[in-house]
Amino acid sequence: MILGHFELLKRLQNDLVVNPLDLDQVRENGIDLNISEQLTIEPKAFALAKTREWVEFPTDLVVLCNLRSTYARKGLLIPPTVVDAEFKGKLVIEIANFSDQPYTFKQGERFLHLLVEKCRGAKPYSGKYQRQT
Numbered sequence: 001m002i003l004g005h006f007e008l009l010k011r012l013q014n015d016l017v018v019n020p021l022d023l024d025q026v027r028e029n030g031i032d033l034n035i036s037e038q039l040t041i042e043p044k045a046f047a048l049a050k051t052r053e054w055v056e057f058p059t060d061l062v063v064l065c066n067l068r069s070t071y072a073r074k075g076l077l078i079p080p081t082v083v084d085a086e087f088k089g090k091l092v093i094e095i096a097n098f099s100d101q102p103y104t105f106k107q108g109e110r111f112l113h114l115l116v117e118k119c120r121g122a123k124p125y126s127g128k129y130q131r132q133t
Contacts, residue, residue: 002030002115005027008026008031008116010092011027011061011116015058016057016058017054017056018033019055019113025057027088028064030113031114031116032112033055033112034051034110035052036050037074038106039095039104039105040105041095041105043097046096049092049096050091051091051112052090054089054095054133056133057086057116059122061085061116061119062084063087064083065112067093067095068110068111071095073123074103075100076099077098078093078096081093086096086125087130089116093112
C-alpha cells in the first residue's frame with residue numbers, strides 16, 4: 001500500500017524522518033527530494049546525484065524512487081531504485097542522460113519523487129551505504 005499525503009504527514013510526525021523538509025515537498029502520493037549540489041550530465045552519460053535531505057525509514061516502510069516526470073520528458077532516467085526498511089542517510093541516485101543535450105540541475109532543485117510503501121516482515125537494511133552523507 002502506497003502512503004498518501006495525510007498518512008505521510010502522520011508518519012513524519014512519528015517515525016519517518018526527512019530533514020530538512022518543507023511541507024510542500026509532501027505531495028499527493030509521495031515526497032519530493034532536492035539535489036544537494038549543482039550537477040551537469042552530458043549527453044549519453046550518467047552521473048550520481050545526492051539528495052540534500054537526510055532520510056530515515058522505519059522497519060515497516062520501503063521506498064521506490066522515481067525521477068520527477070519533468071526530467072523524463074527531457075530524456076533523463078534513473079534505474080529502478082528501492083530503498084530498504086531501516087535505511088538512514090542521504091540517497092545517492094544514478095541519473096542517465098539519453099538526450100543529445102547536456103542537462104544541468106541547479107543546487108536545491110527538486111528532482112526525486114519517493115513512493116513510500118508499507119512492508120511486512122522486512123529485514124532491516126545494514127549494508128555499506130547505511131548512514132552515507
